[in-house]
Amino acid sequence: MTDPVTDPVTGPAHGGGTVLDVRDLRVRVDTARGTADIVNGLSYSVAAGETVAVVGESGSGKSVSVLALLGLLPGHARVSGTAAFRGRDLLAMSEAELRTVRGNGIGMVFQDPMTSLNPVLTVGRQLTEGLLAHGRAGGRKAARARAAELLADVGLPDPRGALDRYPHELSGGMRQRVVIAIALSGDPALLIADEATTALDVTVQAQILELVAGLQRERGTGVVWITHDLGVVAGTADRVLVMYGGRCVEDGSVDDVFEAPAHPYTRGLLGALPALHDEDGADGAPAERPDLVAIGGTPPPPTDLPPGCVFWPRCPVRGDERCATEQPPLVPVRGSGPVPHRAATFYGERLQQTEVGA
Amino acid sequence: MNGSGAQVRGVQQVRDPQDVLVRARGLQVHFPVRSTGLRRRRTGAVRAVDGVDLDVRRGEVLGLVGESGCGKSTLGNALLRLVEPTGGSVEFDGTDVTALDRRALRALRRRAVMVFQDPYASLDPRLTVGQTIAEPLQVHGLHPGAAARAARVAQLLELVGVDPAAASRYPHEFSGGQRQRVGIARALAGEPDFVVCDEAIASLDVSVQAQVLNLLRSLQRRLGLTLLFVSHDLAAVRHLSDRIAVMYLGRVVEVADAAELSRSPQHPYTQALLSAVPLPSPELERARERIVLTGDVPSAARVPSGCRFRTRCRHAFAPCPEVDPALQDVGGGHTAACHLHGVVGLEDPRAVRT
Numbered sequence: 001m002t003d004p005v006t007d008p009v010t011g012p013a014h015g016g017g018t019v020l021d022v023r024d025l026r027v028r029v030d031t032a033r034g035t036a037d038i039v040n041g042l043s044y045s046v047a048a049g050e051t052v053a054v055v056g057e058s059g060s061g062k063s064v065s066v067l068a069l070l071g072l073l074p075g076h077a078r079v080s081g082t083a084a085f086r087g088r089d090l091l092a093m094s095e096a097e098l099r100t101v102r103g104n105g106i107g108m109v110f111q112d113p114m115t116s117l118n119p120v121l122t123v124g125r126q127l128t129e130g131l132l133a134h135g136r137a138g139g140r141k142a143a144r145a146r147a148a149e150l151l152a153d154v155g156l157p158d159p160r161g162a163l164d165r166y167p168h169e170l171s172g173g174m175r176q177r178v179v180i181a182i183a184l185s186g187d188p189a190l191l192i193a194d195e196a197t198t199a200l201d202v203t204v205q206a207q208i209l210e211l212v213a214g215l216q217r218e219r220g221t222g223v224v225w226i227t228h229d230l231g232v233v234a235g236t237a238d239r240v241l242v243m244y245g246g247r248c249v250e251d252g253s254v255d256d257v258f259e260a261p262a263h264p265y266t267r268g269l270l271g272a273l274p275a276l277h278d279e280d281g282a283d284g285a286p287a288e289r290p291d292l293v294a295i296g297g298t299p300p301p302p303t304d305l306p307p308g309c310v311f312w313p314r315c316p317v318r319g320d321e322r323c324a325t326e327q328p329p330l331v332p333v334r335g336s337g338p339v340p341h342r343a344a345t346f347y348g349e350r351l352q353q354t355e356v357g358a
Numbered sequence: 359m360n361g362s363g364a365q366v367r368g369v370q371q372v373r374d375p376q377d378v379l380v381r382a383r384g385l386q387v388h389f390p391v392r393s394t395g396l397r398r399r400r401t402g403a404v405r406a407v408d409g410v411d412l413d414v415r416r417g418e419v420l421g422l423v424g425e426s427g428c429g430k431s432t433l434g435n436a437l438l439r440l441v442e443p444t445g446g447s448v449e450f451d452g453t454d455v456t457a458l459d460r461r462a463l464r465a466l467r468r469r470a471v472m473v474f475q476d477p478y479a480s481l482d483p484r485l486t487v488g489q490t491i492a493e494p495l496q497v498h499g500l501h502p503g504a505a506a507r508a509a510r511v512a513q514l515l516e517l518v519g520v521d522p523a524a525a526s527r528y529p530h531e532f533s534g535g536q537r538q539r540v541g542i543a544r545a546l547a548g549e550p551d552f553v554v555c556d557e558a559i560a561s562l563d564v565s566v567q568a569q570v571l572n573l574l575r576s577l578q579r580r581l582g583l584t585l586l587f588v589s590h591d592l593a594a595v596r597h598l599s600d601r602i603a604v605m606y607l608g609r610v611v612e613v614a615d616a617a618e619l620s621r622s623p624q625h626p627y628t629q630a631l632l633s634a635v636p637l638p639s640p641e642l643e644r645a646r647e648r649i650v651l652t653g654d655v656p657s658a659a660r661v662p663s664g665c666r667f668r669t670r671c672r673h674a675f676a677p678c679p680e681v682d683p684a685l686q687d688v689g690g691g692h693t694a695a696c697h698l699h700g701v702v703g704l705e706d707p708r709a710v711r712t
Contacts, residue, residue: 057563057564057565058563157653171654171655172426173654174654201425201426201590202425202590202592202631202634202635202636203425203630203631203634203650203651204425204654205634205636206633206634206648206650206651207650207651207652209636210648210650228563228564229636230564230638231635231636231637231638231643232636233638234636234637234638234639234640234642234643235636235637235640235643254640255640255641258638258639258640258641259640259641268565269564269565270638272564272565272567272568273564273568273593273638274568274571274593274594274596274597274598275593275596275597276592276593276596276620276632276635276637277596277620277621278596278617278620278621285617286617286621289597291572291575291576292568292571292572292597293568294565294566294568294569294572295565295568296569298533298535298566
């Protein structure tokens with residue numbers, strides 16, 4: 001039994017190196033309306049202690065891409081590619097092997113804590129179940145003590161008392177803390193959070209984000225954070241991957257993607273956000289706010305993706321015929337650091353020279 | 359103009375700040391809590407709205423923000439008398455709406471309307487979009503005759519940016535953003551003066567949210583609507599609003615001009631709320647000081663004594679558990695309900711920048 005606590009001399013519990021390496025992940029599903037290409041060739045890696053944010057709107061394929069990694073998609077979904085977790089391909093594992101990895105090597109937190117928690121079991125029962133199943137505690141008593149520790153770690157007041165409570169007796173923020181405690185009970189090397197704070201209020205979200213960042217620093221956990229909220233990304237991620245129509249349209253360090261976005265979709269998303277604070281006008285009073293730059297139209301259905309660039313039908317740049325017929329590859333654009341900044345557009349470098357929203 | 363700080367911005371016309379369309383005083387909506395068992399005795403109350411004073415000025419956009427359970431939606435409903443207030447008063451254009459009979463209430467329903475969060479749940483799936491929009495016209499006897507109604511429906515669809523030819527289609531054939539446009543068209547059918555938008559953009563994607571925010575803003579200006587924009591999204595509220603009211607646990611704790619509120623929040627809760635909003639800029643995120651509140655919002659069935667925010671307030675001091683602070687002017691029409699204001703020598707709450 002390894003001690004999950006960080007040793008100050010040897011560093012984080014999970015050491016360095018790549019925790020997850022996804023290559024050319026594809027998910028197809030046959031539907032009544034034809035074949036849906038939900039994820040189309042996604043590649044990324046997550047290093048220990050690193051947070052990679054996967055951003056996209058509904059239907060972009062971001063959630064399906066992680067469900068595919070964990071073997072949680074229904075049987076008729078066709079998944080291809082590789083996903084090496086600490087060197088072993090998740091997509092080639094048997095169900096039994098996957099079950100060991102889920103909850104032991106990989107922790108998961110989903111949007112709605114009520115769907116992750118069993119409403120008729122106490123919090124203590126749900127926490128100890130995993131600890132006992134994965135042999136992480138000697139007996140019931142030890143498991144209970146460990147469960148209380150975990151609840152204390154995630155900042156639940158009165159952790160011992162909480163063990164005997166049912167999920168409905170807790171607030172939304174508290175429930176999500178319990179889900180995080182369960183996810184962390186296996187001392188995972190990788191935490192996957194799918195819209196984990198979306199249903200929470202901003203003040204509670206701030207608590208949860210701080211909690212995860214602290215645990216990550218302490219244990220060197222790699223995190224994949226799936227969200228539609230660009231604010232959450234800016235505050236938590238090291239690297240960002242922007243998804244649209246099942247493809248990665250831009251990736252890079254969080255600074256590069258936010259400060260010099262290259263893909264028209266990323267730029268569109270940033271331009272569509274209302275600002276919280278005002279810029280001062282010439283007379284010192286707040287300047288009149290211009291309209292937001294909305295992206296017209298809606299995303300294409302996965303059963304009917306455009307043959308060229310997936311964003312072309314909504315793209316305000318709309319270069320030429322090439323965009324309509326040829327898929328732009330993910331190519332390097334201007335970036336500032338060691339992490340390559342790439343975008344799947346023919347106009348990246350040119351767009352980077354202008355302001356977002358201009 | 360009486361010079362008491364009316365903010366005139368951009369193309370908007372000069373307004374008399376005293377011209378109040380909707381006025382709430384001491385407004386209460388308490389829901390009874392009953393014991394289980396046969397007798398179901400009344401054992402307490404959830405104080406969803408608990409003594410709210412609020413003015414909505416004619417022609418303004420008033421943002422109403424707060425977290426889940428703070429009572430903002432109930433307040434919006436109570437102003438339209440879609441829930442019955444249990445205390446206090448609501449005046450709409452000078453008339454007490456809590457005392458209206460059925461007939462007068464119907465007249466109010468034409469002038470004061472609601473746009474709901476989920477356009478899918480609020481549109482009848484068995485009615486075409488045209489029928490849905492025509493319904494309020496029939497109820498209020500407006501544009502009588504099928505041809506006149508159809509013409510009005512087409513006009514309304516055009517107004518919200520939907521192809522009038524779509525009138526014969528059903529809600530499920532529309533995207534979320536289009537459905538919300540239809541919901542707005544229906545709300546505007548009777549040419550209302552006052553529109554409450556209750557989380558009207560919450561279920562939409564970012565790119566579509568921007569479309570609907572732009573639409574609301576342009577409609578409000580073109581039609582001179584008075585808008586109460588209820589939302590948990592502070593940036594969206596800031597974008598759309600002239601003034602913002604902040605709610606916490608059933609009470610309005612701060613009201614100010616929108617730009618002023620985001621720049622210089624005076625209530626410790628507003629400060630924490632603003633500092634918790636994630637900003638889409640890694641640079642700003644690293645630089646900012648975040649006030650992380652501890653604990654949970656107390657239950658509205660057990661409101662703390664004195665100031666209701668004191669259990670989570672980092673500034674709480676002697677008077678807070680004793681005296682319930684009233685909204686008081688902290689300068690230029692900016693009001694906040696906090697004991698820190700008016701006490702000399704304490705840490706200046708204005709020092710916080712979010």
